[in-house]
Amino acid sequence: MTNPPAAPAAGHPTYREAIRAAIRDALDADDRVFLMGEDVGRYGGCFGVSLGLLEEYGPDRIRDTPLSESAFVGAGIGAALAGMRPIVEIMTVNFSLLSLDQILNNAATFSYMSGGQLSVPLVIRMTTGAGRQLAAQHSHSLEGWYAHIPGIRVLAPATVTDARRMLAPALADPDPVLIFEHGTLYNVAGSDDLDEVDIDSAAVRRDGDDVTLIGYGGTLGVALAAAETLAGQGISAEVLDLRVLRPLDEDAIVGSVRRTHRAVVVDEGWRSGSLAAEIAARITERVFYELDAPVERVCAAEVPMPYAGHLEQAALPGPDDVVAAARRAVG
Amino acid sequence: MNARGRDLFASMLRIRRFEERCVELYSARKIRGFMHLYIGEEAVAAGVFDALGADDNVVSTYREHGHALARGVPMTAVLAEMYGKATGCSRGRGGSMHLFDVSRRFYGGNAIVGGGLPIAVGLALADRMRGADRVTACFFGDGAVAEGEFHECLNLAALWRLPVLFCCENNRYAMGTALHRAQAQTDLALRAASYGMVAWPVDGMDVSAVAAAAHRARAQVAATGEPCFLELRTYRFRAHSMYDSDRYRDAAEIDRWKQRDPIDTYAAELLGSGELTEQDRTELEASVGREIDAAVGAAESAPREPVSDLTRFVLTEPEVPS
Ligand SMILES: Cc1ncc(C[n+]2csc(CCOP(=O)(O)OP(=O)(O)O)c2C)c(N)n1
Numbered sequence: 001m002t003n004p005p006a007a008p009a010a011g012h013p014t015y016r017e018a019i020r021a022a023i024r025d026a027l028d029a030d031d032r033v034f035l036m037g038e039d040v041g042r043y044g045g046c047f048g049v050s051l052g053l054l055e056e057y058g059p060d061r062i063r064d065t066p067l068s069e070s071a072f073v074g075a076g077i078g079a080a081l082a083g084m085r086p087i088v089e090i091m092t093v094n095f096s097l098l099s100l101d102q103i104l105n106n107a108a109t110f111s112y113m114s115g116g117q118l119s120v121p122l123v124i125r126m127t128t129g130a131g132r133q134l135a136a137q138h139s140h141s142l143e144g145w146y147a148h149i150p151g152i153r154v155l156a157p158a159t160v161t162d163a164r165r166m167l168a169p170a171l172a173d174p175d176p177v178l179i180f181e182h183g184t185l186y187n188v189a190g191s192d193d194l195d196e197v198d199i200d201s202a203a204v205r206r207d208g209d210d211v212t213l214i215g216y217g218g219t220l221g222v223a224l225a226a227a228e229t230l231a232g233q234g235i236s237a238e239v240l241d242l243r244v245l246r247p248l249d250e251d252a253i254v255g256s257v258r259r260t261h262r263a264v265v266v267d268e269g270w271r272s273g274s275l276a277a278e279i280a281a282r283i284t285e286r287v288f289y290e291l292d293a294p295v296e297r298v299c300a301a302e303v304p305m306p307y308a309g310h311l312e313q314a315a316l317p318g319p320d321d322v323v324a325a326a327r328r329a330v331g
Numbered sequence: 332m333n334a335r336g337r338d339l340f341a342s343m344l345r346i347r348r349f350e351e352r353c354v355e356l357y358s359a360r361k362i363r364g365f366m367h368l369y370i371g372e373e374a375v376a377a378g379v380f381d382a383l384g385a386d387d388n389v390v391s392t393y394r395e396h397g398h399a400l401a402r403g404v405p406m407t408a409v410l411a412e413m414y415g416k417a418t419g420c421s422r423g424r425g426g427s428m429h430l431f432d433v434s435r436r437f438y439g440g441n442a443i444v445g446g447g448l449p450i451a452v453g454l455a456l457a458d459r460m461r462g463a464d465r466v467t468a469c470f471f472g473d474g475a476v477a478e479g480e481f482h483e484c485l486n487l488a489a490l491w492r493l494p495v496l497f498c499c500e501n502n503r504y505a506m507g508t509a510l511h512r513a514q515a516q517t518d519l520a521l522r523a524a525s526y527g528m529v530a531w532p533v534d535g536m537d538v539s540a541v542a543a544a545a546h547r548a549r550a551q552v553a554a555t556g557e558p559c560f561l562e563l564r565t566y567r568f569r570a571h572s573m574y575d576s577d578r579y580r581d582a583a584e585i586d587r588w589k590q591r592d593p594i595d596t597y598a599a600e601l602l603g604s605g606e607l608t609e610q611d612r613t614e615l616e617a618s619v620g621r622e623i624d625a626a627v628g629a630a631e632s633a634p635r636e637p638v639s640d641l642t643r644f645v646l647t648e649p650e651v652p653s
Contacts, residue, residue, distance in 0.1 A: 042579040043507025066477030066513035067444050067505055095443065098478070133364035133415075135426045137442040303645050307364055307426030308415030314638040 015157075016186040018164035019049050019125075023087065026171055027057055030085055033171065036063040036072055037089030046091040047127060047186055073099035073124065077107050077176075080122040085171050090126040093142045093180070107176040108151030119174040123167065129182040129218045129268055133312055136304035141268035143180040143217070144275035147245040153177045154246040155199055156217035160190035162243060165197040173199070180245075182218035199244055202252035208238035211262040211326045214253065214279060216242035219266040219317060226266075226322035233323075235330055245275060253279060254286045261292040262329040266317050271299035296325035335381075336597075336606045339538045341615050342377035343594050346397040348619045349406060352627065353396070353413065357573050361630075362413045365442075366427045369397035371568035374593035375500055376401040378541025379468060379563075382549045386436070388458075388467040390451040393428035393442040394500075398470060404432040410626040416633035423636045424644070436465075444505075445478030447471060448497075452484050455493035459556065466552045468496045474505025476519055485526040488558040496545075496552050497523065497560040500535070502567045507579035523560035535565030536591045539600075568592075 013021065026033045035050060041064040044051035054062040065072040069090060076088040090096045096103070103124070110118040130139035147154045153173060157163040163181070170177040177199070205220065206227050215223035220241045227237040240256050242248065257263045263283055267276035280295040301315040350370055356362045369376065372394075380401035383389070391398040399409050404420055412419025413427050420432050421440070429440040438454065441447040451469035458465055475481055476499065488495045499519055503510050510517050523530035529551060533544040541563060548559040566588040570577035601607035 039506045039508055042512075043575075044578070046506070064508055064512060066508070067474045068477045068479070070479055098443075133426065135364060135424070135429055135442070137428070137446075138365065301641055303642050304424075306424040306641070307412075307421075307429070308423035308636060309363060310635055310638060311415070311423060311641055314641050 012189040012191050013160055013164070014187055014189045015160055015163045015181070016047065016049055018160045018192060019167070019181065020051070020053070022164050022167035023050065023053065024056070026085075026087065026167055027053075027061060029168075030171070032083065032085040033087065034061040034063060034084065035087045035089065036065055036076060038065055038067060038091055040064060040089050045089065047183070049186075050089070069095055069098035070102055074102040074106065076122050076124070077102060077110070077120055080120045081110070081118060086122055087167070087171070088122065088124045090124060092138050093126050093128040094137050094140055096126050096142070103146070103152070103176070103178075104149055108149050111175065112151060120176045121171070121174050122176045123170045123179065124176065125179045125181060127183045128180045129184060130300070130305045130312060130316055131184040131218070133307055133309055135307040139305035139312075141218070141300065143178075143245055144267065144269040144278075146178050146180075147248075147275055147278075149246070151175065152246065153199065153244070155179045156243065156245055157181065158185070158215070158217050158220035158241050158243070160188070161192050161194050162197055164192045165194060166199055169197070169199045180217055184218055200247075200249065202243050202249040203241045204238060204252075204256065205241045206237070206239040208236040208260065210236045210260055211264060211329050212238045212240055212256040212260045213264050213266060213322060213326065214240045214242065215266040216245060218268055222317060222319050222322060223266050225319040226326065229319060229323050230326055233327075235326060237326060248279070248282070250282055250286070253283065257283055257287050258290055261290055262326075263291075264296040264298060264322060264325045264329060266298045266322055268300050268317060270302050271297060272302060274299055293329040293331060296329050298322050298325050336601050337611065339377050339381060339542060340594070340597055340601060340607060341619075342380070342401055343373035343538060343597065344615055345619050345622070346373045346376060346400050347594055348616075349400060349623055350396055352623050356413075356627070362427065363415070364426045364428070365393070366413070366573045367394040367571065368567070368569045369394055371588065371592070372500060372502060372535065372565045373397055374538035374541050374597070375498070375535050375563045375565055378538045379498055379545045379561075381542045382545035383468055384465065386465045387549075388436045388438060388451070388454045388465060390438050390447040390454070390467065390469045391430070391440055392444075392447060392470055392472065393440070394472070395430055395440055395470070396427070399430045399432070399437060402432070402435055402437050404430065404435055404437055406622055406626040407629045408432070410630045411633050414630040414633065415635065416630060417636040418629070418633040422644070445471065445475040445480035448475070448480045448484035451495050452487050452493060455488065455495045456491065459491070459493055464553060466494050466496050466549055468498055470498045470500060472505060473499060473501040473503065473510050473519060474508070474513065475499075476522065477505075477513055485523055485528065485558070485560070489526045489528045492557045494552045494556050495558040496548055497558060499523075499560065499562045500565055501562050502565050504567070504571070504580070506571045506575070509579070520560060520562040523562070528558045528560055530560035530562065532562040532564055535563035536588075536593045536596070538593055538597050
């Protein structure tokens, strides 16, 4: 699992194709699995992920829904309770807010509220992130909010391998799993070099000794690019890909920082109350006395994402910001 | 020549030619992000805005170039916004999907399907509470009818007797999903009527019919203070957005609808009745072309919002320098 996600390679599958292959595998492996969401069928999926699947599997298993996020996410929960294994696609994270009630008040809480009588084996996939000039109602990174919620698991595949392999263990999980796909990754190609991956642990994508750069999903590429620049400046950065945003692989985070003594968290969410804040707090709780510098955070500007390209880029955490933060930490 | 017919025709033509230019500008990467075209649906904007007063409120969707232009938002401000320039009507922060012009009571530009309906209810509620007699026109697509907001808002507007003119642009598709594949009851006016409001379907390809219905509906909302619902049956000739390869409808269907092109049919009607001459038409084309050229020129040379202003307008500023 060492592919930098930003390197398209001829003959390798794209992130989009990897997810499609994963869905196809899941449909083949278990007849309880079905895909449901807005325009997943005839249109081929808002981002082309499910293109062709309707022809292969039919409208029962590749099920177009009306624009009724609350209804079809809730229906996914009901179907999961009744023994099916739904994969629900929500086009974009901003629209998922219309179904937040179902996700938070039902999916995430049924097991607990029922004293363990109920399980909700549901997978919800959605696109997240900015970078395509889609402005404030299509571009936010709200996965950190979902990572706040007990009762669900939150995944953020950053590599083609993870895009290809995370779905199976997500479906096998008896509890709800949310998978966040960063919109800028769909066209990225890379090799799919493992048959299986877990959905518990973070992964070191680049080894280093001087500072740990922590990213996930869309920010992994930013962290890797920064590490490359830092290497040219004589700073050896380790890049940790969180992969799983809930539950966090705290041991991996702490283990890496214990070696490097410095950390920079790269998060496309807003800084206030962010996942980056949570990670910084955990590092402080566990390895405060081993830190040689304050934990740095590189997050999105605290603005609704703007449309204009130059403003959007200015709002997003970029490799230069990460390099600067790492240099501050290294001192 | 009949001024009203000419105005309706000119309004449609202006929207059509503007968007045709936008396609070129999009291909030239001057405009980015999602861009949704209104081509084929111009009779709806031309007809409805003909009936609205300057003091009425308007709530729109992401397919709103036509609404904004018909409302009188300057073309230069609309195009500059699509360029992401500082002179854009949302100062480059909104883009094609989020055009705002509060001076013209144009309240966006909403890209969450159904998201504008509650806003319209609230605008109308405020007017009711403060005794203003304006009407709030709320545009949304047939797809929005499946959202909870639709039902919640029609109920509230009817229950509280609010002056909202609901304008459902039924272009038969929500992205790739045909109306009958998404909705159990495809008679949308009937569904609105079930909330206890006056609702009727209108031929959205016929600008005279739209204008007549809109005038009647607006007058009724103004007179009764109660909501009214228009199901404007129309069709988009182009794909959902610039990213859509339009594989879900067949070419014959699109061609059939193009036979009813609202601009061509209205032109033929006006020419036939003598309300419009070929010379009028040529002159209109030329003046629209000049307006578009000027807007493109202005957008090209307009300044970008400085990056140092990135965080401006997140919260209200005490004083906005103009
Ligand atoms: C809540 C929400 N869900 C999904 C989308 C993605 N989306 C954007 S436009 C659209 C189709 C809406 O169709 P309709 O309301 O009929 O309007 P039209 O585009 O036909 O004008 C969809 C599904 C969205 N913007 N908001």
